[in-house]
Structure formats: structure tokens, C-alpha cells
Amino acid sequence: MTMLSVNVNKVAVLRNSRGGALPSVLAAAEAALVAGAGGITVHPRPDQRHIRPDDVFALAGLVGGRAEYNLEGNPFAPPRDGYPGFLALVAAVRPQQATLVPDGDGQLTSDHGFDLARDANRLRPLVAELKALGTRVSLFMDAGAPNLHLAAELGADRIELYTGPYAEAHAAGDASAELARCAATAREAQSLGLGVNAGHDLGQANLGDFLRGVPGVLEVSIGHALIGEALHDGLGPTVRAYLAIIAGAGRR
Numbered sequence: 001m002t003m004l005s006v007n008v009n010k011v012a013v014l015r016n017s018r019g020g021a022l023p024s025v026l027a028a029a030e031a032a033l034v035a036g037a038g039g040i041t042v043h044p045r046p047d048q049r050h051i052r053p054d055d056v057f058a059l060a061g062l063v064g065g066r067a068e069y070n071l072e073g074n075p076f077a078p079p080r081d082g083y084p085g086f087l088a089l090v091a092a093v094r095p096q097q098a099t100l101v102p103d104g105d106g107q108l109t110s111d112h113g114f115d116l117a118r119d120a121n122r123l124r125p126l127v128a129e130l131k132a133l134g135t136r137v138s139l140f141m142d143a144g145a146p147n148l149h150l151a152a153e154l155g156a157d158r159i160e161l162y163t164g165p166y167a168e169a170h171a172a173g174d175a176s177a178e179l180a181r182c183a184a185t186a187r188e189a190q191s192l193g194l195g196v197n198a199g200h201d202l203g204q205a206n207l208g209d210f211l212r213g214v215p216g217v218l219e220v221s222i223g224h225a226l227i228g229e230a231l232h233d234g235l236g237p238t239v240r241a242y243l244a245i246i247a248g249a250g251r252r
């Protein structure tokens with residue numbers, strides 16, 4: 001069964017907008033776990049636009065051994081004013097999974113995966129360092145990305161399929177080509193011994209079709225749509241709605 005990891009970045013966006021402590025990222029994560037989510041994901045960006053290092057530490061205490069903790073970030077981003085660097089954060093909190101994402105601060109959000117022909121040699125020692133910490137390593141990858149064999153060769157455990165183009169096509173009414181591209185990349189990754197996660201712009205409208213079309217997805221990390229839907233439906237009911245979609249897709 002595909003595991004749901006709830007990304008709480010957007011709770012931090014709302015909290016930071018007023019400069020106080022509410023809404024609480026911890027309370028949101030707790031509600032998601034109580035509702036049955038298998039994990040919590042955060043993406044502590046160097047510009048600290050939402051999740052901050054202190055959130056990362058506090059969530060580590062909450063999630064503990066009770067669920068999966070997934071930290072996302074750019075391992076090449078240097079430390080800066082209050083941001084210790086992605087590897088330092090992973091070393092400090094030892095999450096079950098680190099998802100490496102090649103984002104820069106100039107991006108509105110994550111919008112592409114790694115170029116392994118360019119990045120594999122730089123990634124190899126960082127992946128080894130993360131795995132030596134006992135953390136599973138996932139690489140954020142575009143569907144259809146070439147050189148996927150390098151992900152396995154450099155030691156990654158999983159890839160995370162970037163599902164933004166799929167979500168966009170689904171909203172436009174025809175996701176068949178993007179879905180086929182995702183399925184082909186998933187199968188290629190699995191043939192290389194890599195696990196397959198997926199994420200970005202997944203929501204209640206497109207998740208079921210995705211899971212029915214792409215085989216063996218181990219984990220979906222969902223935040224923007226889920227938190228938005230929770231604003232009117234509540235976090236518990238919304239998480240349970242996603243779990244029902246996942247269960248339904250598993251029965252196909």
C-alpha cells in the first residue's frame with residue numbers, strides 16, 4: 001500500500017505570515033498522524049520562507065519512531081544566516097528519509113529534478129554520507145529523465161517522481177501522455193532496484209488516476225493541495241479522504 005506523507009510546509013507559510021506561532025506546524029503534523037498518515041514531510045529551504053530549522057527539530061521529536069520523517073532539500077545549498085545546510089539538518093535529526101531536490105532560492109516551488117549526467121559525481125559522496133547516517137536517500141527526478149541508471153549507481157535508494165507536469169495535464173483534461181511517462185520511469189527505476197516515491201501538486205482530484213496508472217509507488221508526499229483542502233474540510237477528514245483514495249487505487 002502506498003504510504004501517505006503529509007507535507008506541512010504550507011502551515012508554516014500561514015504561520016510566518018503573521019510572525020507568531022499560529023497555526024502550529026506541530027499541531028498540524030500531529031493531526032495528520034492521528035488521522036492515519038504514515039509520515040510527515042518538510043522542505044526546509046535556505047531562505048526559510050516556510051519551514052525553519054527549529055521546525056525540523058521540533059517535528060523530529062514529534063514524529064520520532066512513530067512514523068516516517070522525510071526531509072527534503074538541496075544538498076548543494078550552502079549554510080547561511082540561520083540555515084545550517086541540508087546535510088547538517090539530516091545529521092542532527094536523522095530522519096528515516098532524505099529527499100534531495102535541486103531547487104534554488106529563485107524558484108517559486110520545486111519544478112524540476114536532477115540532471116544526473118551533470119550532478120551524479122557531486123551527488124555520490126553526499127549520498128554516501130547520508131546513508132552512513134542511516135537515512136534512506138531519494139532523488140527528485142523528472143519523469144522521462146535520462147541516465148536513471150546513475151541514480152542506482154551512485155547509491156540512491158529511491159527516486160521521487162516529480163508529478164507537477166502530470167498534475168497540470170490532468171487538470172487540463174488529458175494526462176495520458178504524462179501518466180505513461182511516469183509509469184515508464186517508475187518501471188525503469190524498479191528494474192534498477194530503486195524504490196519509487198512521487199510528489200508535487202498531487203491532490204484528491206488526480207491521485208487515484210496516478211496510482212492506478214503508475215505501478216508500485218511506495219510513498220506519495222502531498223502538501224499544497226491537501227492543506228488547502230483541509231482549510232475547508234479539516235485536516236483529519238482530509239487525510240482520511242486521501243487514505244481512502246490510496247486504498248481504493250490499491251484495490252483497482
Ligand SMILES: CC(=O)[C@@H](O)[C@H](O)COP(=O)(O)O
Binds near residue numbers: 201221223
Ligand atoms: C519537492 C516538492 O515538490 C515539494 O515537496 C516541495 O516541498 C514543495 O515546496 P514548497 O512547499 O516550498 O512549494
Ligand SMILES: NCC(=O)COP(=O)(O)O
Binds near residue numbers: 225
Ligand atoms: N515531494 C512533494 C511534497 O512533499 C509536497 O508537494 P506539494 O503537494 O506541496 O506540491
